[in-house]
Structures are given as structure tokens and as C-alpha cells.
Amino acid sequence: MSKWDISGINEWKSGEFPLGAVIPESGNSRDYVTGGWRSDRPYRNDDVCTQCLLCWIMCPDSAINTENEEVTTFKLNHCKGCGVCANVCPVNAIMMVPEGCDLPEVK
Amino acid sequence: MPTQKTVAATGNTVVAEAMRQCAPDVMAAYPITPQTTIVEEFAGFVAKGRVHTEYVTVESEHSAMSACVGASAAGARVMTATASQGLALMWEELHIASGMRLPIVMANANRALSAPINIHCDHSDIMGARDTGWITLFAETAQEAYDNTIMAVRIAEHPDVLLPTMSCLDGFITTHSIDRVCIMDDESVTGFVGQYEPQNALLDLENPVTHGSFAGLGGPFFEFKKAQREAIERSRAVINEVGAEFSALSGRPFGMVETWGMEDADVAVVVIGSTAGNVRHVARQMRDSGIKAGVVKIRCFRPFPxxxxxxxxxxxKAVAVMDRAESFGAEGGPLFLEVRSALYDRTERVPVINYIYGLGGSDVRLELIESVLNDLSEIAAGAVAPDGLVYLGSR
Amino acid sequence: MANLKELTHREDRLEGGHRLCAGCGASIAVRQVLLGAGLEPVVVGCATGCLEVSTTIYPYSSWKTPFIHNAFENSAATVSGVEAAFKGLKAAGKIPADKKVKFVAFGGDGGTYDIGLQSLSGAMERGHDMVYVCYDNGAYMNTGIQRSSATPKGAWATTSEVGVAQQGKQQRRKDLTQIMAAHNIPYVAQASISHWKDLTMKAEKAFAVEGPAFLNIFAPCPRGWRIPFDTTVEIAKSAVQTGYWPLYEVEDGVWRQTVKVMNRKPVVEFLKPQGRFKHLFAPGNEALLAEVQTDVDRQWDALQSRFGSV
Structure with a gap:
């Protein structure tokens, strides 16, 4: 499936849109940033994390990356900072820290 | 040229036959008088294996059109039929079908709307749906209902159009009366309508698309509506082109407007549907007594010609517009409003008188039509036109 | 069925960048359902509501699979039409006869318990090969927290206000899961986002059956329930542990409790953290609070008596 180029969409005339308000590209909200909603960001301490993956399955924003069956980084362009991941973590490996403060390297 | 056989059949029977010949992939339908025999006959074709159609026996007309929207978006050729309250219940979905640009074809057996409940013919149902973005064809006879249904498929699915289309026939008068109808052979119809090539089909799994998006947050909603207007304007040429092609094939004429006696007419009646035949009959008789009467039949109401x-x-010199529907509180019925608006740009003013007739199947006797032509004749000669609309034959 | 490690290999069919509230339970439900659905292609339909508007704001879609929204009350009828098209196009020879595709319709409780109930009932009765998923957050959240027939008795909502004459919603909630079980369809289940294993297992079963299946998923709404948005999953868990939301399935007519609750906690543990029940804890409302517990007990006992029975 090819990328739908919407760079000029604000100038498109009525006849230039795909018919019937169809969105011809799937999952293109990946390009839409909701990270700006966040006031707190998740920080995971890998020394504590047991890789149980509960945070991943409970994330409302599909914002936790996985690789080789392990959680890796947070997708900070999508994470709204809800804190569900920190709340469900059984070993308190994730904490919510205010945006903008000095942090250890954020994952 | 196609092989045609002449049969004696009701309007509903030949609409069902036309639908079978057009071979929809999906039909979703719900029974309602006086449409029911269309979907009954079609169910018979399904049971006998004469069509490949997936037949969805929905639990309401709202779900009928909802399922049609889903099936059409999925990429199928889709048909249904309804009438009256059923069309009214679909109203929300009629807008969605046209807004999503889905070429669904539907037959409507024109019937009065409640209350009081009434099962007989008028055009309140379809006129209530006149701004839903559907192309709307009307039949005078069972033959026209058959022809319109086949043409509707080509018009709706045309890449320049892609709009849902209705084929309307008068409840009981056309749906249930046995009439003489020429039926084309299956191959000719199949060849005429061709294959449907859907755009952005939901079932194109390699190219997943989103249908029914939310364009309500400063999105281009306005532009989508304009695109719909542009499509229905383009449909005028398509309707005439498809009509001409069908005429050549069938030997039967087609026009968005069809006229009788208009070459030298002094007075004219504008009418839709089955009453046109009676009006022609009376006009012919009155010509014998010196009134030069003509008849203008509207066969396509949307787009309005x-x-x-x-x-x-x-x-x-004078025009009567016969409306089989009300637009309570407006200056006249829906057809009257269209006709008088169309005539506004003419330099020469002509009296246009609105007759509301036949609501809920109320009888339209020949002498009533005669009275219309007599009125017109007097008005054309200088008599004062009636003030406001006339309820024809009502107490 | 797959464990979490195995599930990470499956594609997340809901992309981020949607505009549901922070901590929304609906998107958690969708992710778990679609991860549990398996590997075959899935076509999704959705009723008008939070989930639909927030995931398809033109020109962005969060759906990585074919998606259709039609209107509020008809996601079941719409998806039944899509499924019919799949069969019709197979019959026409335009789709290979051995092609397998799954169909699912989502709706909130307003779109399912209330305005969409007829459409749902019809589609299930007709036997379409589709799954219907209700994400139940117990009110019309998209229009601003109005009461629905899924709203619990006593809950505040903007159309079941709290004042001297009335203490929130005055009626009991409808038991939709049992209504769907009464349709005698192959699979009906009640699940909660807090119990991912139970939920994904139920999704897997629902998608595997030939014919209609219904899932009713408890999906809290922090905004409407007046709870902190990090506690979505915690409160859902509490609903299960207090017996407010029992987890069970009805498979070919056999009722089975899928998550046992050993020491059922008092329902106040579920109610207390929620601002929508605040008034129930005010002096004078003791009887109302007791009535909520009585109702939960009665429904729990009635349900227990069905488990293991046919």
C-alpha cells in the first residue's frame, strides 16, 4: 500500500479528494502527534522491569514498542501520558515524571 | 439486437425480473406494501438458484439500507426495494449512501406516508427523500419501471457519477396492475449493464481503506458536498447517454422529460408517474373540442431536468403542475416548486397553477383531469388564475 | 491460545495517534480483541461514538485493517452487509472460494444496548459470520456522559442528575449479555480489559466460530466515571473482583465462569473511587448503597446457578 500524500490537502478542490471521504491509507494517524497532550511522561527502570509485557497490552495508545518479545521504547509522539502503564506495572518499574524536568535517559 | 418477449406481468414482477438480470451480489430487503412482491419474487430466484445473489433478510428498512451501504462499500453490486414508511425509516441512510458515493440501486413503490396510515399511491414518500442525493427515475408504466431499473444500474455505477439511484413506480397502480411488457433476453441485459468496478472496496484487503470517516472538525465536509453536487450535475449527460443507448437496444424512447402534443400546445400539464397516461388520454380528447393541450411527463426528478x-x-400560455405530494406550508407541491423555479428565467411570464391530486390513492377520475384542462384553457384566454393551489377533487 | 510474548508478534491493528482521551478503556478493548482475533484478515465496522470519531478524523485513520463507519445504530447491520458482500462476491467468482476473512463490529453501550439493539439482534439472528463487540463504559460518553440502559443504578450522569429529588440513575441496568445469550448463537461472552488473558481467549473463540458471536467488554471511561486516568485498568479489575462484572462465556448454550472470584469483595470498593457514585456515600443514602450490593448479590447468585447448566 502506497503512502497517501496529503501535504497539499488544504488547497485541494472538491474534485481532488478521494470519493466519499474515504481515507485511502490505513493507519496514517501514525503521522499525527498526540504526544503534546502529555504533562507527565513514562520512565521505565530496566533494572526493575521483568518484561511481563502488561504495560504493552494495557496501553490505550499503542505507544509501547516491542522487539524480540520485550518492551523497548515508548512512542512519545503518541503517548498521552495517561499513566496506565505505570499503574498496571506489578513491580513499579515505570514511573510518571513531569515533562521538562531533568531525567535520566528516557526510554 | 436483443431478443425481446412480450409478457403480461405486474410492475413489481418485471422490476424483480430486471433485478435478476442485473445480477446483484447482495440484496438486503424488508417487506412493505406495495413493494413486497418485488423482494418475494427475487427470493424465489434465490431459492431456485437463478441468481448468485446473497440475500439478506434484514429486520427493518433502516437495516436494509445499512446493510446495502456496508455491502456496496465492500465492493458488491447491491440492490433493494422499499416503499412509504420503509423509505422514511431509511431516510438517514439515504444521505449516507449518497455521501459515501455508493451506487446502490433501489426500487420504490410510491405510497402515502402515515398518518393516517394508508397503503395506496402518492408521492409523499419519494418527495420526502428528494434532497437525499439519490438520482431518481419515475415510471409511468410497468415497461418504464423495467427499463428504468436496468438503466439505473448503468447510471449509478458510471465512474463520472457513483451515486445511488432509485427507480420509482406508483404503488398498486403500476406495481400490481398487469400490463404488457417487453422483456429483453438475459445476455443483452448483462451486456448492457456490464461488470461493476468498485473504487476503494473495503474487501480489497491488500489496500485497506477507511470508509465513513469523520470530517467534522474543520475538515473538508463542505468540499465533499460540493463533489456530490458536481457528480449529480455530471449525471445529466450520463442519464441521457445511457438512455439513448438503451433506446437503441430496446427500441423504446427515453428522455428525462417526455412530451406529448407540445409542438403546438397552448396549455400544458406537467405530471409524474402513472397519471401521465390518463392526462394524455384526456388531452387527446380535448384536442377534438379545439383545446390545444400538451403533456409533459417528468421521468427523472433528480437531477431535475x-x-x-x-x-x-x-x-x-398556461401550465398546470400536478403534484401527488404535499409540501405543507410551501407555495405548492414539490413538483410545482421545481417547475415554477425553472420557468423563472423565461422572459415571458406564464401562469402556473398547482393541483394537488390523488393523495393516498384518492381516485383521479378523467373528468377531474378534464377540469384541469378546461381551467387552463380559460386562463390562457385571459381568465384569472386561482389564488393558491387547488386540491383536485377533494371535498 | 497465545501468551503475551506470542501476542507481541501479531500486528497491532489499531495505530496510535488517535484522539481518544488519555487512559481510554475503549482502545484497550479494541487492541486486545484484535490481537486475540488471530492472523486472518479482519474487516472492522464501528458505530458512531468516541471510538469511531477519535480514530477516523479525516484525513487520518488509526485502522490498519479495512474499516467502515456508517451511523450510530447500525454497525451490526452494516457489517452484516459487508459479510454478505463477501459471500456474494465469492458466489460471483470475484473472490476465491477458499479465501478467509473475519468481520467484527464495534459499538459502545449506547450504540449497542440502546439505539443499536434491534440491528444487533437482527444480525445475530440471521447468523452472519461476524463478531459483535460492545465496549461498555456505561453511558453516552461521546455526547457528554448521558445515562444509557447500561448505566448502573445510582450513577450520576448528565441526564440522571443528583439532587434533592433524585440520587442519580433510578433504574437498574439492562443485562445485555444474557439477552444476547438468549439469541442461541454459538458464542457469547462477557470480558474485561483488566483480564487480558481471558479477553484475548474469548476474542479468539469468538472469531473462530462459524456464525455470530457477541462480546460484552467492560471498558471504563475515566472522564465519565470521574476517576484518575491512570486507574482505568485498576477500576475494571475491581468490577470483576466485586462481582459487579462477572467474567463468563456461553458456548453453544453451555454457561461457564471463566474467571473465578474466590473472596468476592464488597461492591463499595468498586463504587468508592468513582466520582459518579460520590453521592451514594453521603449521609441518608445508606439504603441506596445497600440496594446496589443486594442487586449485585442477587445477580451473582442467579448467574452462578447457570454455570455448568445447559
Whole structure:
């Protein structure tokens, strides 16, 4: 499936849109940033994390990356900072820290 | 040229036959008088294996059109039929079908709307749906209902159009009366309608698309509506082109506006549907007594053929518009409003009188039509036109 | 069925960048359902509501699979039409006869318990090969927290206000899961986002059956329930542990409790953290609070008596 180029969409005339308000590209909200909603960001301490993956399955924003069956980084362009991941973590490996403060390297 | 056989059949039977010949992939339908025999006959075709159609026996007309929207978006050729309250219940979905640009074809058996409940013919149902973005064809006879249904498929699915289309026939009068109808052979119809090539089909799994998006947060909603207007304007040419092609194939004429006696008419009646035949009959008789009467029949109500209508009415001295539907509180019925608006740009003013007739199947006797032509004749000769609309034959 | 490690290999069919509230339970439900659905292609339909508007704001879609929204009350009828098209196009020879595709319709409780109930009932009765998923957050959240027939008795909502004459919603909630079980369809289940294993297992079963299946998923709404948005999953868990939301399935007519609750906690543990029940804890409302517990007990006992029975 090819990328739908919407760079000029604000100038498109009525006849230039795909018919019937169809969105011809799937999952293109990946390009839409909701990270700006966040006031707190998740920080995971890998020394504590047991890789149980509960945070991943409970994330409302599909914002936790996985690789080789392990959680890796947070997708900070999508994470709204809800804190569900920190709340469900059984070993308190994730904490919510205010945006903008000095942090250890954020994952 | 196709092989045609002449049969004696009701309007509903030949609409069902036309649908079978057009071979929809999906039909979703719900029973309602006086449409029911269309979907009954079609169910018979399904049971006998004469069509490949997936037949969805929904639990309401709202779900009928909802399922049609889903099936059409999925990429299928889709048909249904309804009437009256059923069409009214679909109203929300009619807008969605056109807004999503889905070429669904539907037959409507024109019937009065409640209350009080009434099962007989008028055009309140379809006129209530006139701004839903559907192309709307009307039949005078069972033959026209058959022809319109086949043409509807080509018009709706045309890449320049992609809009849902209705094929309307008068409840009981056309749906249930046995009439003489020429039926084409299956191959000719199949060849005429061709294959449907859907755009953005939901079932194109390699190219997943989103249908029914939310364009309500400063999105281009306005532009989508304009695109719909542009499509229905383009449909005028397509309707005439498809009509001409069908005429060549069938030997039967087609026009968005069809006229009788208009070459030298002094007075004219504009009418939709089955009553047109009676009006022609009376007009013919009155010509014997010296009244030069003509008849203009509207066969396509949406898009409204205003240019054709103005041309047809050029030179007449008085016009009667017969409305089989009300638009309570408006200056006249829906057809009257269209006709008088179309005539506004003419330099020469012509009296246009609105007759509301036949609501809920109320009888339209020949003498009533005769009275309309007599009125017109007097008005054309200088008599004062009635103030406001006339309820024809009502107490 | 797959464990979490195995599930990470499956594609997340809901992309981020949607505009549901922070901590929304609906998107958690969708992710778990679609991860549990398996590997075959899935076509999704959705009723008008939070989930639909927030995931398809033109020109962005969060759906990585074919998606259709039609209107509020008809996601079941719409998806039944899509499924019919799949069969019709197979019959026409335009789709290979051996092609397998799954169909699912989502709706909130307003779109399912209330305005969409007829459409749902019809589609299930007709036997379409589709799954219907209700994400139940117990009110019309998209229009601003109005009461629905899924709203619990006593809950505040903007159309079941709290004042001297009335203490929130005055009626009991409808038991939709049992209504769907009464349709005698192959699979009906009640699940909660807090119990991912139970939920994904139920999704897997629902998608595997030939014919209609219904899932009713408890999906809290922090905004409407007046709870902190990090506690979505915690409160859902509490609903299960207090017996407010029992987890069970009805498979070919056999009722089975899928998550046992050993020491059922008092329902106040579920109610207390929620601002929508605040008034129930005010002096004078003791009887109302007791009535909520009585109702939960009665429904729990009635349900227990069905488990293991046919």
C-alpha cells in the first residue's frame, strides 16, 4: 500500500479528494502527534522491569514498542501520558515524571 | 439486437425480473406494501438458484439500507426495494449512501406516508427523500419501471457519477396492475449493464481503506458536498447517454422529460408517474373540442431536468403542475416548486397553477383531469388564475 | 491460545495517534480483541461514538485493517452487509472460494444496548459470520456522559442528575449479555480489559466460530466515571473482583465462569473511587448503597446457578 500524500490537502478542490471521504491509507494517524497532550511522561527502570509485557497490552495508545518479545521504547509522539502503564506495572518499574524536568535517559 | 418477449406481468414482477438480470451480489430487503412482491419474487430466484445473489433478510428498512451501504462499500453490486414508511425509516441512510458515493440501486413503490396510515399511491414518500442525493427515475408504466431499473444500474455505477439511484413506480397502480411488457433476453441485459468496478472496496484487503470517516472538525465536509453536487450535475449527460443507448437496444424512447402534443400546445400539464397516461388520454380528447393541450411527463426528478422542461414548455400560455405530494406550508407541491423555479428565467411570464391530486390513492377520475384542462384553457384566454393551489377533487 | 510474548508478534491493528482521551478503556478493548482475533484478515465496522470519531478524523485513520463507519445504530447491520458482500462476491467468482476473512463490529453501550439493539439482534439472528463487540463504559460518553440502559443504578450522569429529588440513575441496568445469550448463537461472552488473558481467549473463540458471536467488554471511561486516568485498568479489575462484572462465556448454550472470584469483595470498593457514585456515600443514602450490593448479590447468585447448566 502506497503512502497517501496529503501535504497539499488544504488547497485541494472538491474534485481532488478521494470519493466519499474515504481515507485511502490505513493507519496514517501514525503521522499525527498526540504526544503534546502529555504533562507527565513514562520512565521505565530496566533494572526493575521483568518484561511481563502488561504495560504493552494495557496501553490505550499503542505507544509501547516491542522487539524480540520485550518492551523497548515508548512512542512519545503518541503517548498521552495517561499513566496506565505505570499503574498496571506489578513491580513499579515505570514511573510518571513531569515533562521538562531533568531525567535520566528516557526510554 | 436483443431478443425481446412480450409478457403480461405486474410492475413489481418485471422490476424483480430486471433485478435478476442485473445480477446483484447482495440484496438486503424488508417487506412493505406495495413493494413486497418485488423482494418475494427475487427470493424465489434465490431459492431456485437463478441468481448468485446473497440475500439478506434484514429486520427493518433502516437495516436494509445499512446493510446495502456496508455491502456496496465492500465492493458488491447491491440492490433493494422499499416503499412509504420503509423509505422514511431509511431516510438517514439515504444521505449516507449518497455521501459515501455508493451506487446502490433501489426500487420504490410510491405510497402515502402515515398518518393516517394508508397503503395506496402518492408521492409523499419519494418527495420526502428528494434532497437525499439519490438520482431518481419515475415510471409511468410497468415497461418504464423495467427499463428504468436496468438503466439505473448503468447510471449509478458510471465512474463520472457513483451515486445511488432509485427507480420509482406508483404503488398498486403500476406495481400490481398487469400490463404488457417487453422483456429483453438475459445476455443483452448483462451486456448492457456490464461488470461493476468498485473504487476503494473495503474487501480489497491488500489496500485497506477507511470508509465513513469523520470530517467534522474543520475538515473538508463542505468540499465533499460540493463533489456530490458536481457528480449529480455530471449525471445529466450520463442519464441521457445511457438512455439513448438503451433506446437503441430496446427500441423504446427515453428522455428525462417526455412530451406529448407540445409542438403546438397552448396549455400544458406537467405530471409524474402513472397519471401521465390518463392526462394524455384526456388531452387527446380535448384536442377534438379545439383545446390545444400538451403533456409533459417528468421521468427523472433528480437531477431535475429544468432546461428540458423550459424548452418543452416554450410557447404555452398556461401550465398546470400536478403534484401527488404535499409540501405543507410551501407555495405548492414539490413538483410545482421545481417547475415554477425553472420557468423563472423565461422572459415571458406564464401562469402556473398547482393541483394537488390523488393523495393516498384518492381516485383521479378523467373528468377531474378534464377540469384541469378546461381551467387552463380559460386562463390562457385571459381568465384569472386561482389564488393558491387547488386540491383536485377533494371535498 | 497465545501468551503475551506470542501476542507481541501479531500486528497491532489499531495505530496510535488517535484522539481518544488519555487512559481510554475503549482502545484497550479494541487492541486486545484484535490481537486475540488471530492472523486472518479482519474487516472492522464501528458505530458512531468516541471510538469511531477519535480514530477516523479525516484525513487520518488509526485502522490498519479495512474499516467502515456508517451511523450510530447500525454497525451490526452494516457489517452484516459487508459479510454478505463477501459471500456474494465469492458466489460471483470475484473472490476465491477458499479465501478467509473475519468481520467484527464495534459499538459502545449506547450504540449497542440502546439505539443499536434491534440491528444487533437482527444480525445475530440471521447468523452472519461476524463478531459483535460492545465496549461498555456505561453511558453516552461521546455526547457528554448521558445515562444509557447500561448505566448502573445510582450513577450520576448528565441526564440522571443528583439532587434533592433524585440520587442519580433510578433504574437498574439492562443485562445485555444474557439477552444476547438468549439469541442461541454459538458464542457469547462477557470480558474485561483488566483480564487480558481471558479477553484475548474469548476474542479468539469468538472469531473462530462459524456464525455470530457477541462480546460484552467492560471498558471504563475515566472522564465519565470521574476517576484518575491512570486507574482505568485498576477500576475494571475491581468490577470483576466485586462481582459487579462477572467474567463468563456461553458456548453453544453451555454457561461457564471463566474467571473465578474466590473472596468476592464488597461492591463499595468498586463504587468508592468513582466520582459518579460520590453521592451514594453521603449521609441518608445508606439504603441506596445497600440496594446496589443486594442487586449485585442477587445477580451473582442467579448467574452462578447457570454455570455448568445447559
Amino acid at each position: 429544468y432546461a428540458e422542461l423550459v424548452e418543452a414548455l416554450s410557447g404555452v
